[in-house]
Amino acid sequence: MKSKRPRKKRLHKASNIYDVARHARVSVFTVSAVVNKNGNVSPTLRRRVEAAVQKLNYRPNLLARGLVMRQTHTIGIVVRDIVNPFFPLLVRGAEDAAQKAGYSVLLCNSDDQREKEEQYLELLLSKRVDGILLNKAPGNLSASRRNLLAESRVPVVSLMRTSPDLKGDAVITDDEKGAFEAVSHLARVGHRQIALVSGPLSVSNGKARWRGFRKALQASGLQYEPDLVIEGDYHIDSGYRAGLFLLPRRPDAVFVANYLMTVGLMKAADEIGLRCPEDFGLASFDDYPWLSCFRPRLTTVELPKYEIGATAVQILLERISGKRIRRSLVKLMPELHVRESCGFMLRKRDSKEDSLTPQEKPYAASAAPELQ
Amino acid sequence: MKSKRPRKKRLHKASNIYDVARHARVSVFTVSAVVNKNGNVSPTLRRRVEAAVQKLNYRPNLLARGLVMRQTHTIGIVVRDIVNPFFPLLVRGAEDAAQKAGYSVLLCNSDDQREKEEQYLELLLSKRVDGILLNKAPGNLSASRRNLLAESRVPVVSLMRTSPDLKGDAVITDDEKGAFEAVSHLARVGHRQIALVSGPLSVSNGKARWRGFRKALQASGLQYEPDLVIEGDYHIDSGYRAGLFLLPRRPDAVFVANYLMTVGLMKAADEIGLRCPEDFGLASFDDYPWLSCFRPRLTTVELPKYEIGATAVQILLERISGKRIRRSLVKLMPELHVRESCGFMLRKRDSKEDSLTPQEKPYAASAAPELQ
DNA sequence: TTGTAGGCGTTATCAA
DNA sequence: TTGATAACGCCTACAA
Numbered sequence: 001m002k003s004k005r006p007r008k009k010r011l012h013k014a015s016n017i018y019d020v021a022r023h024a025r026v027s028v029f030t031v032s033a034v035v036n037k038n039g040n041v042s043p044t045l046r047r048r049v050e051a052a053v054q055k056l057n058y059r060p061n062l063l064a065r066g067l068v069m070r071q072t073h074t075i076g077i078v079v080r081d082i083v084n085p086f087f088p089l090l091v092r093g094a095e096d097a098a099q100k101a102g103y104s105v106l107l108c109n110s111d112d113q114r115e116k117e118e119q120y121l122e123l124l125l126s127k128r129v130d131g132i133l134l135n136k137a138p139g140n141l142s143a144s145r146r147n148l149l150a151e152s153r154v155p156v157v158s159l160m161r162t163s164p165d166l167k168g169d170a171v172i173t174d175d176e177k178g179a180f181e182a183v184s185h186l187a188r189v190g191h192r193q194i195a196l197v198s199g200p201l202s203v204s205n206g207k208a209r210w211r212g213f214r215k216a217l218q219a220s221g222l223q224y225e226p227d228l229v230i231e232g233d234y235h236i237d238s239g240y241r242a243g244l245f246l247l248p249r250r251p252d253a254v255f256v257a258n259y260l261m262t263v264g265l266m267k268a269a270d271e272i273g274l275r276c277p278e279d280f281g282l283a284s285f286d287d288y289p290w291l292s293c294f295r296p297r298l299t300t301v302e303l304p305k306y307e308i309g310a311t312a313v314q315i316l317l318e319r320i321s322g323k324r325i326r327r328s329l330v331k332l333m334p335e336l337h338v339r340e341s342c343g344f345m346l347r348k349r350d351s352k353e354d355s356l357t358p359q360e361k362p363y364a365a366s367a368a369p370e371l372q
Numbered sequence: 373m374k375s376k377r378p379r380k381k382r383l384h385k386a387s388n389i390y391d392v393a394r395h396a397r398v399s400v401f402t403v404s405a406v407v408n409k410n411g412n413v414s415p416t417l418r419r420r421v422e423a424a425v426q427k428l429n430y431r432p433n434l435l436a437r438g439l440v441m442r443q444t445h446t447i448g449i450v451v452r453d454i455v456n457p458f459f460p461l462l463v464r465g466a467e468d469a470a471q472k473a474g475y476s477v478l479l480c481n482s483d484d485q486r487e488k489e490e491q492y493l494e495l496l497l498s499k500r501v502d503g504i505l506l507n508k509a510p511g512n513l514s515a516s517r518r519n520l521l522a523e524s525r526v527p528v529v530s531l532m533r534t535s536p537d538l539k540g541d542a543v544i545t546d547d548e549k550g551a552f553e554a555v556s557h558l559a560r561v562g563h564r565q566i567a568l569v570s571g572p573l574s575v576s577n578g579k580a581r582w583r584g585f586r587k588a589l590q591a592s593g594l595q596y597e598p599d600l601v602i603e604g605d606y607h608i609d610s611g612y613r614a615g616l617f618l619l620p621r622r623p624d625a626v627f628v629a630n631y632l633m634t635v636g637l638m639k640a641a642d643e644i645g646l647r648c649p650e651d652f653g654l655a656s657f658d659d660y661p662w663l664s665c666f667r668p669r670l671t672t673v674e675l676p677k678y679e680i681g682a683t684a685v686q687i688l689l690e691r692i693s694g695k696r697i698r699r700s701l702v703k704l705m706p707e708l709h710v711r712e713s714c715g716f717m718l719r720k721r722d723s724k725e726d727s728l729t730p731q732e733k734p735y736a737a738s739a740a741p742e743l744q
Numbered sequence: 745t746t747g748t749a750g751g752c753g754t755t756a757t758c759a760a
Numbered sequence: 761t762t763g764a765t766a767a768c769g770c771c772t773a774c775a776a
Binding site: 012014057062064072083087091095096104122123125147263290292 | 433435444446455463471479480481519523525608631642663667668
């Protein structure tokens with residue numbers, strides 16, 4: 001009863017804890033205790049409070065709660081672009097894990113631009129998120145932002161890419177191994193001249209995939225030919241340009257470091273008039289369930305996207321609750337899926353060994369022991 | 373200087389407006405005025421404040437601001453599933469528009485389940501979002517939730533689907549027209565027996581696509597055969613089952629009401645051993661740029677996904693700012709993209725009229741006047 | 745078990 | 761132009 005004057009605008013206000021307390025003829029403490037199910041409240045008062053809550057449609061204001069508790073139960077997730085088909089499943093994994101723990105997700109698209117990324121990070125800090133999932137754009141954070149981040153003590157978990165200026169936890173995949181296996185498979189199938197469309201070498205996983213490629217050539221006794229290596233940027237267009245450059249040189253096969261560049265490369269092949277797998281073998285990263293019925297089926301290194309997101313949130317939550325102390329770097333394993341784009345089927349057919357239907361064979365092959 | 377006791381745990385606290393005020397030897401009012409660039413502050417004080425802000429790495433706590441301003445500059449967006457390839461671009465359109473206006477996006481996946489959807493709506497209200505974008509799950513909201521929503525006065529813009537219990541704004545597409553054009557095209561190409569895998573008829577756009585199908589048959593002088601119509605639920609599996617049922621009946625063509633069901637149908641075709649477009653023509657909804665290099669290329673009704681999201685946020689913001697008064701229902705136009713899955717190429721080839729390369733022809737056709 | 749009052753970090757009103 | 765101070769809605773230590 002301390003409000004001296006009536007509200008001016010009769011702004012439509014949701015009822016608050018005081019309204020409920022008044023209605024139930026109890027104190028705000030009691031209401032709070034009932035709503036948060038802590039402390040012991042006598043059945044009588046509890047019933048009165050519950051009735052009032054019901055009657056007034058009371059819902060606690062999470063802003064106010066966050067302010068006093070210093071916890072928003074919100075995490076921010078910064079990805080390059082949710083439209084890039086790699087991210088939806090990852091984000092979904094993160095959202096599911098977050099939701100189960102009572103957290104919500106603030107989604108940010110950085111477009112791989114440092115400036116945008118930094119602005120989002122600042123915004124997230126200002127919104128007082130409890131933690132951040134970050135798929136880092138190339139380059140380092142500015143010193144001031146890094147400082148701000150460190151000082152805020154808000155935990156950050158890196159996704160897919162590590163960065164020297166991010167000294168927190170990270171969830172990545174063993175991309176070197178994935179690339180190694182894919183390229184080894186291309187070699188095993190009989191391809192000798194294998195070209196590479198790599199990701200940006202300035203990015204940790206771009207570099208890792210390149211290393212895997214190189215080591216596989218070596219292990220297969222093939223020559224690394226710089227002329228057959230093009231550095232792309234993970235976007236469609238760079239794959240297209242790489243295709244226009246590489247395919248006319250007629251390599252036996254191409255290994256492309258991600259899916260979008262594969263799309264670009266195949267567009268180039270289309271224009272040039274080359275077909276996969278008849279004219280060149282192809283293996284790449286990332287598989288998508290909705291591709292399974294289109295041709296050619298791609299031989300790919302599949303990454304556990306959902307798990308990446310879910311695991312990252314898991315780690316973040318442990319960090320938030322103070323359980324986790326030591327820095328952890330989780331490396332998830334990729335899985336080679338052999339299908340027809342690599343030319344596997346053709347070779348088999350040539351040698352008259354094939355009798356299975358096209359859709360069964362690749363899966364059988366992908367479970368072959370040598371791929372572990 | 374009113375804190376009576378030292379902080380207990382030496383909890384790491386970000387500096388607040390009082391810290392800055394003390395440091396700059398001014399009042400909090402001055403700091404606030406400088407930070408928000410309103411009011412007139414003398415250059416001297418402004419400089420002092422700015423220096424202090426810099427020094428202390430001060431960033432306003434948006435929770436506190438939101439509490440007093442009753443505005444969080446956050447919107448919630450509830451989609452069925454961000455993994456459904458329809459949504460990323462829509463969400464991106466929304467996020468871009470939101471970001472430009474200084475808003476952030478809270479992402480929620482309802483999985484098309486009413487219960488999950490309602491829980492998210494409540495959470496969003498509790499978090500005091502300024503507005504909500506909602507792709508409604510089938511069925512109506514419970515009376516209590518609807519009531520809560522109405523009472524909260526938080527504007528909701530429906531996406532793609534309208535619902536009788538949502539009396540707010542909506543952004544939808546003219547799905548009836550889209551379906552009509554696609555099916556008319558199938559008929560024009562020469563297909564007589566056209567099957568339909570529809571979306572859920574309990575959902576507004578599922579119904580609309582069904583109506584378009586029906587009207588197109590009528591306009592083309594074809595019979596509507598209930599045996600050739602299967603109601604699906606927009607998920608892959610229902611398309612698969614529909615395919616297993618429909619394809620053995622050897623329709624000339626199939627119209628599938630969305631992309632995921634098309635994937636399922638093609639999987640069924642694969643298993644049965646039927647090929648598209650040789651054995652049956654196919655047209656469906658939703659096109660994706662990363663499909664362009666795979667076969668068969670789909671004849672699709674393309675929806676302006678990005679615009680849907682962007683427009684919805686636009687409307688939401690106008691509603692939030694109180695500019696928009698009347699309810700608005702925006703209906704965006706789809707666009708038919710003719711490619712090879714409908715059998716267009718085959719017919720042409722049969723009649724020896726085709727001389728263009730496969731990848732050029734469809735685009736030329738899609739610009740044909742009769743498709744406007 | 746229940747109530748009171750102070751504080752969380754802002755903005756905004758009203759004096760000075 | 762500036763400063764003091766009351767909201768905003770919640771939680772919680774401390775008192776009763």
